Amino acid sequence: MNVDLKTKIRELEDMIEIVLISIPREISAREFYLNSVQKFREGFARELFTDLAEQELGHEAELRKILKRLTLELSELKKS
Numbered sequence: 490m491n492v493d494l495k496t497k498i499r500e501l502e503d504m505i506e507i508v509l510i511s512i513p514r515e516i517s518a519r520e521f522y523l524n525s526v527q528k529f530r531e532g533f534a535r536e537l538f539t540d541l542a543e544q545e546l547g548h549e550a551e552l553r554k555i556l557k558r559l560t561l562e563l564s565e566l567k568k569s
Contacts, residue, residue, distance in 0.1 A: 494566065501563040508556045512549055519545035 522542035529535040 494569070498563065498566050501559055501566065505556065505559050505563065508552050508559065512552050512556070515545050515549040515552060519549070 519542045522538045522545065525538040526535055526542065529538070
């Protein structure tokens with residue numbers, strides 16, 4: 490295995506590790522915003538925290554797609 494391939498594999502492993510750390514943080518942030526919504530009956534604050542919770546859900550979904558792509562790429566590189 491050449492140095493460039495080893496470096497690429499190490500980079501992908503590092504990226505995967507970062508994404509794996511990030512996913513629970515997105516989930517936690519979403520839960521935080523959803524809990525914050527409960528403090529307000531109506532108005533701007535309720536809309537704001539609901540929107541922020543939805544954004545976190547989108548972030549989580551995007552990170553899961555990225556994780557899948559990185560894992561597949563890493564698997565392919567390790568085969569070569």
